[in-house]
Amino acid sequence: xxxxxxxxxxxxxxxxxxxxxxxxxxxxxxxxxxxxxxxxxxxxxxxxxxxxxxxxxxxxxxxxxxxxxxxxxxxxxxxxxxxxxxxxxxxxxxxxxxxxxxxxxxxxxxxxxxxxxxxxxxxxxxxxxxxxxxxxxxxxxxxxxxxxxxxxxxxxxxxxxxxxxxxxxxxxxxxxxxxxxxxxxxxxxxxxxxxxxxxxxxxxxxxxxxxxxxxxxxxxxxxxxxxxxxxxxxxxxxxxxxxxxxxxxxxxxxxxxxxxxxxxxxxxxxxxxxxxxxxxxxxxxxxxxxxxxxxxxxxxxxxxxxxxxxxxxxxxxxxxxxxxxxxxxxxxxxxxxxxxxxxxxxxxxxxxxxxxxxxxxxxx
Ligand code: TRP
Numbered sequence: 556x557x558x559x560x561x562x563x564x565x566x567x568x569x570x571x572x573x574x575x576x577x578x579x580x581x582x583x584x585x586x587x588x589x590x591x592x593x594x595x596x597x598x599x600x601x602x603x604x605x606x607x608x609x610x611x612x613x614x615x616x617x618x619x620x621x622x623x624x625x626x627x628x629x630x631x632x633x634x635x636x637x638x639x640x641x642x643x644x645x646x647x648x649x650x651x652x653x654x655x656x657x658x659x660x661x662x663x664x665x666x667x668x669x670x671x672x673x674x675x676x677x678x679x680x681x682x683x684x685x686x687x688x689x690x691x692x693x694x695x696x697x698x699x700x701x702x703x704x705x706x707x708x709x710x711x712x713x714x715x716x717x718x719x720x721x722x723x724x725x726x727x728x729x730x731x732x733x734x735x736x737x738x739x740x741x742x743x744x745x746x747x748x749x750x751x752x753x754x755x756x757x758x759x760x761x762x763x764x765x766x767x768x769x770x771x772x773x774x775x776x777x778x779x780x781x782x783x784x785x786x787x788x789x790x791x792x793x794x795x796x797x798x799x800x801x802x803x804x805x806x807x808x809x810x811x812x813x814x815x816x817x818x819x820x821x822x823x824x825x826x827x828x829x830x831x832x833x834x835x836x837x838x839x840x841x842x843x844x845x846x847x848x849x850x851x852x853x854x855x856x857x858x859x860x861x862x863x864x865x866x867x868x869x870x871x872x873x874x875x876x877x878x879x880x881x882x883x884x885x886x887x888x889x890x891x892x893x894x895x896x897x898x899x900x901x902x903x904x905x906x907x908x909x910x911x912x913x914x915x916x917x918x919x
Contacts, residue, residue: 562895563588563753564701566597566640566692569617570607573624574782575860576775579757579827580707582628582785585635588705594635595699595892598622598885601641602692605685606675622881624785627871632884638892639885640695642918645896649694649903654687656723657716662686667712693717697724697747698896705753714752721747728906746902757827761820763799772820786871789861796824796857801849821852828859890918 565581567573573582588594598621603614622637630637640646662668668689672681692713696704697720704714718737725731725745737749761772762781775782783795801821822842825835838855841847874881893916904910 560591560593561702562595562699563592563703563705564595564597564696564699565705566599566695567621568599568602569614569621570603571617571777572620572784572786573628574775574777574784575828576760576762576782578628578785578863579760580755581705582625582630584705584753584755585625586629589631589634592703595701595895596625596630596635596637596888597640597695597892598637599640599692599695602688605682605688606671606677608682618885619878619881620786622885623871623874626874626881626884627867628785629867629870632888636888636891637885638888642889643698643892643896644916645893645900646691646694646698648900649698650687650691652903652907653693653697653720653724654690656720656727657690659686661719662689662716665689665712665716667709670709689713689716690720693720696750697721698899699892700746700748700895700899701750702748703753704750705755708754708758711752714750718749721745721749724903724906728903746899746906760827761823763795763820765800765802766818772818772823783860785864785867787864788868789865792860792864793857796853796860797850799853821849821856824856824860825852828856828863886918893918 565585567577585594585596598618600614600618603617607614618639625637626632663686665686668686671677671685677685693716696714696717704710704717706714722731722733722737722740725740725743725747726733729744729746731740731743731745735743735745740747740749760775762775762779763783764773764779764781767773773779773781783792787795799820801819822835822839825838829835834855838847838852842852897914897916901910901913
């Protein structure tokens with residue numbers, strides 16, 4: 556596959572199957588981008604080891620599940636390159652060099668790491684590899700020298716670190732003047748672009764459940780048990796939607812404001828997935844006035860979600876009956892990914908004057 560399109564890269568940690576939050580946060584973006592960009596989708600299996608090194612079989616299964624989810628969702632393996640992080644050694648080699656370009660304290664100031672330490676109750680007991688993963692993610696990205704990185708909001712701190720390390724590398728080893736504007740780095744002789752994040756249409760999809768302790772609805776997430784998965788069948792979607800939390804108190808006419816989609820997941824879902832804006836506006840009005848109840852609105856949502864998921868289910872069936880095909884897709888993708896990453900590593904070594912030999916890498 557030769558390609559003069561611009562590259563983009565993004566990735567997922569294989570810790571479970573994809574749900575609707577992933578769909579609107581990033582899958583949708585990827586589907587839209589795969590025609591116009593040379594897309595690299597990394598499955599970050601080593602990152603999964605940061606918190607579940609004791610569950611390798613689960614990680615392996617999840618790698619296959621995520622790849623299957625992407626293929627089912629319509630990622631076309633002839634257009635986009637899906638690959639396995641641990642089979643691209645150039646990423647690790649870059650990680651080591653990049654780790655020298657950032658103070659340890661700076662890595663630990665990353666708010667996403669801090670959140671993870673808190674949420675997963677890691678305390679002081681996280682491994683050395685845990686903060687290292689943030690630098691590893693910088694290498695995941697820069698190995699591909701992409702123009703853009705589509706991610707969810709929680710990933711922005713990692714992208715900021717990527718920008719910092721890229722600037723530092725370019726200044727230190729490529730002679731780029733520190734006054735250079737981010738957009739002018741490549742023109743100024745940089746190896747690494749100063750990448751731009753691209754956020755999804757919906758930054759944070761709420762889950763099916765009631766609000767958390769602070770009164771706000773929680774984000775959709777596997778661990779909170781409030782998710783609709785891309786792999787859920789029609790009956791499950793129906794059960795989940797019909798049983799989902801709504802709070803009528805928050806939607807009466809007496810509520811002075813608009814219906815607040817952050818407070819009523821039913822409307823958050825309609826606003827996210829229902830293409831008929833007029834219907835949504837009209838029904839919200841009726842709902843506020845007590846003329847229509849939850850059940851009718853939920854039924855319509857079931858139809859909409861199942862219409863979205865049905866083609867995904869059909870494609871999934873094809874892949875589930877041929878599991879080796881998924882691995883073949885990953886193998887072909889990993890080969891292509893290595894071509895790019897090896898080239899980047901060689902160029903980086905040249906910049907750092909550590910280009911003693913050349914080598915060829917082969918995935919068998
Ligand atoms: N940390 C990301 C997540 O958990 C996954 C990831 C790994 C990633 N490497 C990446 C995302 C590179 C974007 C670019 O979702």
